[in-house]
Amino acid sequence: MFWNFFPYFAIASVLLWVAGAFFAWKSRPRAAISLTAAGLLVFFAYMLWMWIALERPPMRTQGETRLWYSFFLPLAGVLVYSRRHYKWVLSFSTLMAAVYICVNLFKPEIHSKTLMPALQSPWFAPHVIVYMFAYAILGAAFLMALYLLIFKRKSKPSAEDMDTCDDLVYTGLAFLTFGMLMGALWAKEAWGHYWAWDPKETWALITWMCYLTYIHFRRLSPKNTGAALWILIASFACLQMCWWGINYLPSAKSTSVHVY
Amino acid sequence: MSDKRLSITEGWVAAAGLVVLGLIVRLVAGPFRWDVFAWPVNIIAAALFIAGGVCVFLFRKKSPVLEFLGSLQAAVPAMSVAVVLTIVMGLVRQVPAGMTVRDPFGFRSMLSSWPFVLIYIYMEFILLQAILREITSWRWKAFPALVFHVGFFTVLLAGAMGSPDMAMLEMEVNRQSPQWSAVDEMGKTHEVPLGIQLLGFDIKEAPRIRYEADIQVLDKSGAERRTILAVNEPLTMDGWKIYLADYDAAMGSRTETVVLEMVRDPWLPAVFAGIYLMLAGAAMMLFVKRR
Numbered sequence: 001m002f003w004n005f006f007p008y009f010a011i012a013s014v015l016l017w018v019a020g021a022f023f024a025w026k027s028r029p030r031a032a033i034s035l036t037a038a039g040l041l042v043f044f045a046y047m048l049w050m051w052i053a054l055e056r057p058p059m060r061t062q063g064e065t066r067l068w069y070s071f072f073l074p075l076a077g078v079l080v081y082s083r084r085h086y087k088w089v090l091s092f093s094t095l096m097a098a099v100y101i102c103v104n105l106f107k108p109e110i111h112s113k114t115l116m117p118a119l120q121s122p123w124f125a126p127h128v129i130v131y132m133f134a135y136a137i138l139g140a141a142f143l144m145a146l147y148l149l150i151f152k153r154k155s156k157p158s159a160e161d162m163d164t165c166d167d168l169v170y171t172g173l174a175f176l177t178f179g180m181l182m183g184a185l186w187a188k189e190a191w192g193h194y195w196a197w198d199p200k201e202t203w204a205l206i207t208w209m210c211y212l213t214y215i216h217f218r219r220l221s222p223k224n225t226g227a228a229l230w231i232l233i234a235s236f237a238c239l240q241m242c243w244w245g246i247n248y249l250p251s252a253k254s255t256s257v258h259v260y
Numbered sequence: 261m262s263d264k265r266l267s268i269t270e271g272w273v274a275a276a277g278l279v280v281l282g283l284i285v286r287l288v289a290g291p292f293r294w295d296v297f298a299w300p301v302n303i304i305a306a307a308l309f310i311a312g313g314v315c316v317f318l319f320r321k322k323s324p325v326l327e328f329l330g331s332l333q334a335a336v337p338a339m340s341v342a343v344v345l346t347i348v349m350g351l352v353r354q355v356p357a358g359m360t361v362r363d364p365f366g367f368r369s370m371l372s373s374w375p376f377v378l379i380y381i382y383m384e385f386i387l388l389q390a391i392l393r394e395i396t397s398w399r400w401k402a403f404p405a406l407v408f409h410v411g412f413f414t415v416l417l418a419g420a421m422g423s424p425d426m427a428m429l430e431m432e433v434n435r436q437s438p439q440w441s442a443v444d445e446m447g448k449t450h451e452v453p454l455g456i457q458l459l460g461f462d463i464k465e466a467p468r469i470r471y472e473a474d475i476q477v478l479d480k481s482g483a484e485r486r487t488i489l490a491v492n493e494p495l496t497m498d499g500w501k502i503y504l505a506d507y508d509a510a511m512g513s514r515t516e517t518v519v520l521e522m523v524r525d526p527w528l529p530a531v532f533a534g535i536y537l538m539l540a541g542a543a544m545m546l547f548v549k550r551r
Contacts, residue, residue, distance in 0.1 A: 192523035251353035
């Protein structure tokens with residue numbers, strides 16, 4: 001029922017983000033940042049309203065986690081933009097957020113009001129929020145890698161560009177670490193063991209180690225930027241598998257407690 | 261001083277070689293046997309591993325191979341191969357522990373697969389070399405990485421060595437008399453030092469669904485403890501953590517039995533120390549200027 005209001009908020013937010021991205025191209029940072037921030041406020045208002053109406057954090061279903069992602073991605077974009085003033089970053093983050101919003105628009109879901117007992121824990125909200133933020137930061141790194149590999153393939157990435165990728169990965173990896181270890185501490189409390197090699201946990205470890213490999217590869221071969229950027233692409237693929245791909249994997253579908 | 265340094269090629273050869281070696285060992289010796297590492301074998305193995313690592317570190321200048329074992333040229337291929345094998349584990353349906361299945365490479369029980377175990381041991385060894393280097397050639401800039409490394413090293417070592425000592429048992433308790441035995445994942449019954457009896461059960465519907473079991477726990481000395489167990493609210497007693505796992509749904513709150521999960525994990529404090537170090541290292545990474 002709640003999702004009936006979503007299109008209005010979503011369209012308003014996306015329009016504000018598009019305007020922000022436009023002013024970024026026109027090298028007008030103050031307008032770009034203000035408009036993007038306004039879009040974020042509108043979107044967050046919807047999420048807050050949903051949280052209050054459902055009487056639980058809206059993070060139990062795929063659709064709900066996509067909401068958080070659609071919020072954090074432009075946030076990550078505006079943070080990168082405010083530091084580096086890349087003209088294109090807000091366009092990319094808006095586009096990616098819009099993709100996830102469209103998925104929600106075309107796959108509306110019905111939500112029950114109550115939370116399963118296992119999810120009624122103070123760990124639930126922080127674990128999911130931290131992960132969604134990490135995914136958004138690493139999504140920005142992915143967008144950066146795409147931009148450098150495809151649109152700027154004729155020239156070698158500048159040191160500043162690679163610094164941006166590195167900064168995003170260090171930040172994203174830190175939050176991935178928080179999320180993964182929070183999950184472990186929560187699992188110990190709720191299920192009796194901190195690590196059960198559930199497919200979700202296995203893919204979380206894979207994703208985490210992929211980004212760890214990027215960091216070490218960058219220190220080993222700083223000049224080999226092409227390979228580094230491809231590692232980012234592959235790592236993001238593993239991230240998507242961890243987030244929602246396992247729901248479709250035959251080996252994980254019936255065995256994972258995380259499939260939702 | 262050695263003037264011949266090994267390159268990343270050797271790193272890839274080493275990592276791939278370990279996978280091949282692992283496959284051969286599996287054919288000859290069968291799956292990796294974790295139960296061999298029950299106490300005290302695990303603590304001895306851990307001590308030997310660390311001692312061996314320290315020796316390699318102390319003699320690293322004498323041989324390019326030893327020097328190499330602490331380098332990024334060794335680390336990056338090791339991590340990459342570990343990721344690949346873990347991806348295989350993520351893609352292939354894993355059989356439950358204790359079940360055996362015909363499987364040429366052992367990838368359906370990856371945790372007992374020699375390639376997997378060997379590559380993670382190798383990675384752990386390289387990690388130890390990195391830690392020793394960071395400690396002995398101290399730079400404050402490397403402090404977050406050192407903390408993170410020590411944390412991850414501890415989690416891997418304590419987690420792996422602690423797993424044979426871990427017991428996760430299921431106990432079905434009833435209202436009539438205390439239960440003193442519980443069943444493991446394979447259905448084998450074990451005596452436990454706690455006797456548990458169900459005194460009551462309640463399902464609260466508002467404000468949120470909550471399941472509560474009123475239980476009495478006795479220990480061997482006769483001491484009694486009465487408490488309410490709820491989901492996400494386990495009881496800790498005598499080194500055991502007791503979780504409410506299940507009840508007879510058909511009977512609702514008049515259920516005659518509840519199922520409890522009992523967990524004992526003596527290496528847990530070490531794992532938790534490692535986890536907290538990793539959290540601290542990750543937090544430091546956010547705030548420390550890298551340039």
